[in-house]
Amino acid sequence: MKSFLIFFRATLTGGILFLLPSVLLIVFLTKAYGILAKLAEPLSKRLPESVFGLDGSMTLTILLLIVICFLSGLLFRSVWVQKWVSRLEHTVLINIPGYAMIKSITADTIGVESEERMQPVTIRDGDTWNIGFLVEEGERLSMVFIPDAPKYDAGEMRIVASDTIHKLDMTTNNFIKAIKTFGKGIVQKMD
Secondary structure, X not given: OHHHHHHHHHHHHHHHHHHHHHHHHHHHHHHHHXXXXXXXXXXXXXOOOEEOOEEHHXXXXXXXXXXXXXXXXXXXXXXXXXXXXXXXXXXXXXXXXXXXXXXXXXXXXXXXXXXXXXXXXXXXXXXXXXXXXXXXXXXXXXXXEEEOOOOXXXXXXXXXXHHHEEXXXXXXXXXXXXXXXXXXXXXXXXX
């Protein structure tokens, strides 16, 4: 019974961590669409009734959302905004369970290099190897996170000798897929 409760709790937590960013994105886009639809309504009366099969108001709203996202991306490139976001991450967002992992996966998915990317690694342990993420690398010692397969968001942290770590040439997404399949494909990356 106790093992079932542990399994249930871990699975429920994993589901929440998976759904949280998706739901937040949907809520954000829905709210943004609603606000922009109200702003676009007066302007859309001057547009044709149908553009690409969508009514003028919807087309204008989608275009406004794309322009705002693009302008936000430009704003994010400024140094002071990046400092503000970094401060927000290190004071508030770091308290959200799994945030660092989600950030690393997202950066990997959209092809952005991140200073805080969690590097997939193997760790030599005598005659065997563990798989994990390099969290922090030092000259002598390093911090690694070793996930509990097939889950990648639960596991243990270990401080290991830096010379026992072998960095894998894998994206975070492919490494997580390998963890979900109990390490399938990782041995080929070690050779």
